Amino acid sequence: MKLHLRLVLILPFLLQIFTIVGLTGWLSFRNGQKAVSDLASQLHTELAKRIEERVHTYLEIPLLVNEINADAIRLGLLDINDIPRLEPYFFAQMRQFKTVSYISLGTEERNYVGVARRDDKSLILEVSDERNNYFLNTWLLNEGGERVELLNPGPSYDPRQREWYQTGVSAGKPIWTEIYPYLVSQELAITASRPVYDAQGQLLGIIGADLILTQIGDFLESLEIGKTGEAFIIERSGFLVATSTEELLFRDKEGKNERLLGVESDDLLIQKTAQSLQEKFGDFNQITATDQLDIEIEGDRLLLHILPYQDEGGLDWLIVLVVPEQDFMAQIHANTRTTILLCLAALGMASLLGIYTSRWISQPILRLIESSEAISEGNLQQEVSGGAIAEFQTLAQVFNHMANQLNTAFTNLEQKVAERTSELAEAKEIADAANQAKSEFLANMSHELRTPLNGILGYAQILHRAKDLNHHRQGVEVIAQAGTHLLNLINDILDLAKIEARKMELYPTDFHLPAFLIGVAEIAKIRAEHQGITLYSSFNEHLPSAIHADEKRLRQVLLNLLGNAIKFTDIGQVIFKVERVKNLANHPDFSPDATATLRFTIEDTGVGMSPEQLTQIFLPFEQVGSTAKRSEGTGLGLTICRQIVAMMGSELQVKSTLGTGSQFWFTLDVPVSQKWVNRVTQCQKGRIISYTGERKKILIVDDKVVNRRVINEILNPLGFEIQEATNGVEGLAVLAKWQADLIITDIAMPEMNGYEFVRNLRQSYSCTVPIIAASASVSLSDQSLAFKAGCNSFLEKPLDLEKLLSYIQQHLKLQWMYEQEAQPLTKEQPLVFPPAQKLQVFYQTLRIGDIGGLEEAARQLGAENKDYRGFCDRLLTLSAEFDESGILQLLDQAVSVDIL
Incomplete structure (x- = not known):
């Protein structure tokens, strides 16, 4: 599809204008929205803090009253059994602390006295002691605190059976009771309970101070929370404590007063907010920090501010503010409509300007297009004029100069491409040669270094056991350590090469x-x-x-x-x-x-x-x-x-x-x-299940219970009788009562280490019983000390359990019994060789001198196919003897058999 130049000039111009105006309006809307959101967040935070401070003030007074009364009793200013004196004292406190609805005291002697505030602000006295046979009498008090009228000669009363009393006794410290319906005024209330003890720590009684929670609700209702916003306080259990509405917070269900859950509130805003919080957090207990959230209820976006509230009396509430976003965004939406109208007006003006401008500049552009088409067809002899616009005149001059330069550029381009192609080919050859040289260098150096190192390590171990070379042992150990270090370096390089070649x-x-x-x-x-x-x-x-x-x-x-x-x-x-x-x-x-x-x-x-x-x-x-x-x-x-x-x-x-x-x-x-035990006991002839001859006794001495257990789990099913000891002292004690045929001992143990244990054993128990030492330290000096102390064999930790079975067979001269006997190899039954493609890995590891890799590949092949186990065992034997020529002959023999 072709577009006219005039259309091309007008549309981008209009699009730019519309985009800029629209983007400006959108950014204005977003900035206004963000500003309002930030302001709302700040207002919510400030309002939540005010609520928290007022709630704290209400809740602090009952705790303070209890603390004052407890101090008065402790200092001897009040006698909890002097009920007549306590009556005017509580009356005076009720007149002083207007927010407290009830102050009371119950004792372990069953005495009780309390002063309550009624709805008409008058005060009443409730008392129960031995004077009235512990019946609860209610008296109306006058302005002087004197009894005026007996309102209700109540039933027998025992404060010790009341919830507020038992709550204080159980806690042993100041604490709030559970919230309960205050039936006198049809409101929710809560009691601050505090135990009182004598100097010997004996409980004297419980002081109580009640608070009507409607006071908190009245405060919430007095706040301006946006236009239609609300605030409420909810317990972690989901029950409402106070709200900014006039809703009654407990209901009569089947004759019982039950508190109102937030999700069951008649107020839709509170109900949906509570449900949304439960869906988001799963449980109100998961809300642990102040948080601000945005939720959507029936298409309306709500702004939430949640503030956890806790105090020293054990209260754990959530203060929640919820305000519809519409309360803040009404003006923003009005501004948005104005912005849209401005955008449409700007678009109309831009359209008129675009049409006029396109007519002015289209003619010079068309002339440039015609000349460009001629150049594209090979006619470089073009010359154009720029018209009356200065920029087009400059463009025409540059265009004419460009046409003159194109001939030269096209002539030289082909020659430069050919030269560059030749340079890249030469560079590739150099890189391939360098890469090949690196591979050959690694292979040759590895082979040259590994062969003498294997010999050094092998002969170092032989010399280490020689009795006439004791004065050379330090030098031998240095040789072995240096060789081991160099071998580790080579193994690292080989491992990296395997990984990079994806052969590991x-x-x-x-x-x-x-x-x-x-x-x-x-x-x-x-x-x-x-x-x-x-x-x-x-x-x-x-x-x-x-x-x-x-x-x-x-x-x-x-x-x-x-x-x-x-x-x-x-x-x-x-x-x-x-x-x-x-x-x-x-x-x-x-x-x-x-x-x-x-x-x-x-x-x-x-x-x-x-x-x-x-x-x-x-x-x-x-x-x-x-x-x-x-x-x-x-x-x-x-x-x-x-x-x-x-x-x-x-x-x-x-x-x-x-x-x-x-x-x-x-x-x-x-x-x-x-099935790890099966793997350890598996060999070429099958799985070892027992041994011939009488039952052998083995003592395991190791301070690590896991080490003892793993050896026990291997040897016990094979028919060995096992005893265990945690150190050398305990091992000697076991041997004094129990004769062992073989001993496996750790070296590093508390109380008596392995060296001392073996020396004592050789002196006091037996000079001939086989002893296998096991240690995490594998230096030649440690092995030398083990053999010098009297050990017969040495195993490195972590234990090679297959090698352990080999040592036990050797020292006890055992003949294993197998689950499945294999046929012995004879001249009539030759080795079974794997196909040639499976031999390549052995040639590769032998070429670079990686004996460890060769052994690993042999074990893997033997595990995959039992028919090749004889061949793999022969390879492992030759590698243990460092016989590289023998390995090569065996591989060549396998290849020749495969060809035939």
Whole structure:
């Protein structure tokens, strides 16, 4: 569709005028509306404060009267059993405090005296004591407080059975009773009750002062709340206390007086407001702070102001102001109509001006259009005139100059495009070469470094056990620590490379969660103690016993985060907390198909981070903190942790304050498992269910109940007889009465640690019983101390339960019984090799020297298909011996078999 130039010139002009005028009018309306809204909000706030102050004044007087009377009794100025003297005293107080409707006193001796104010402002006396056999008599008092006429010789009366008396006794302090209908005047009332005690703390009686709540309603009714606005006070239970209307606040239902709920009020504004508050908050108890709301009732917008009111006597009310918006917006709407009329007038004027202007400028524009069409067809020899308008003359000159320049530009453009394309191709080749060089460098360097490091670590452990190299043990330990450190650096780089190449995978297994967490905490605690700080562990009692997740990667994340927290904390503490945040209602017994949501939190009081540092901590090779602290790592830990947590379906989050500390946390949804014991006892021949021979006795010595329980849950079903001890002293006491065939002991324990326990055991109990030591500290010096004390084997914490079963079989010379026996491998039954495509991962890990990755892939393949377990076991044996050539030969043999 084509549009004429004149139309194009007129329509935008008119649209601009209409938009500007309309926008101005709309902004004027909005600003006026906001100004009125702000003013209304300020008026509401001021009015609510006035109501609160007046209510406080009314409610303060009964409490003050009770306090005055209690002080007079305490100081001995009044005798609560001297009823004749109390009568004129209460009469004088009633004349002084006009807002109080009743002052009374009941005693533990059943005496009662009270002075009340009637509707005609006259005062009456109610008394019950032994003088009138405890009947409640009502007397009319004159202006001097003297008895004039017996109005009502009432029934027998016991104040101790009354609600106001029992409320004060139960509270033991000044308190308000529940609101009740005051039947004499058909109004609501409330009593301030205060107990009185003697010097020995014995209850003497209860002082009471009544307040008619209609006084508060009268005050609310006297206020100007807009034109049609209302105010009311409501209890948290929903019952009305006072309103600005004349509505009676209690009803007669089946002969009983029941108070009126806000949602049942006959006043539509109060009723709908109460209903809206209940719908929004669910319960009046959820309103805890001053709030301003906008609600809509039957198409009308209402402005609400809510102010909670509480006092020392236990009152908890809500003061509510509600004003229809129309009370404030009437003038704004009138201004809006005026603005619309002005907009229409401006639009008409703009239309006339647009038509005239379009005629004046259309001709030069049309000439420029004709010349432009000629240029677009290749005719660059164009020359136009600009007419009488100076701007069009300038435009014509520029147009003519542009036409002369286009020839040169089009001639040079093709040549520049060709040159740029050549440069981009060359740059791409350089980038590809650099990327290939980086990959080859990482692969070659990893292979060159890992091979000697594996040898160093292997021979370091061998030398550590040699008896004739004791004077070299310190050097051996240094070699092992340095090699371990370098190996960790290489593993970090390889993990990052796997993540970036999307080759890292998670291998979830079933494992015991509490034992896993305690093991992680014990490992971190050793470093924390070395640093001189405290590590606190807090594990929620609702945690499941076992979960299905990647134990290795989860431990890697937690130890890295704990290590960072300890490293950057010089003074204070580190808190390690794990809690179950949901799904408790759906799965309270942790059924096998349940999913638990766990939140892991590590918090420290260390150096903290600035907002700028927080934006960089997850970048590779980026480190924050002091230079000395940075040198302790590669700067890849948090990057790897974040990626692993993301692979687990969560997000690693952090908040920190410079100089105060940091907090890292993430939340995981993990399946709950009850089959972790089956996984631990599963091997190539099937699941271990027992052993041959006589029943063996095993003593477990560990101060952590979870550690003892997890070992017990594995060994007891296999037929072992188990005894437990919490420390070395208790362990020796058990051995004095019970002969164990094997002992599993922790190292760090209270009263007597593992080293002392083993030395005492070897001296006083047995030199031959096998002892397996377990410790979170895995340094060579700690292992050396364990072997020197008399241990036969050493296990790292968290415990590798499969390795534990292997040690038990070795030391007790057991023959396991399996649920399903496998056929032994013979020459007639060769190894079953996987297809070539499944061997690529082994070639890749071997090429870069990643023995750990090769072992992980072998275990995963064996778990997926039991036919390949013999092949996988052979791979694991060769990797444990660092026999890379043997691994390569086995892989080549598998490939050749697949080809055949």
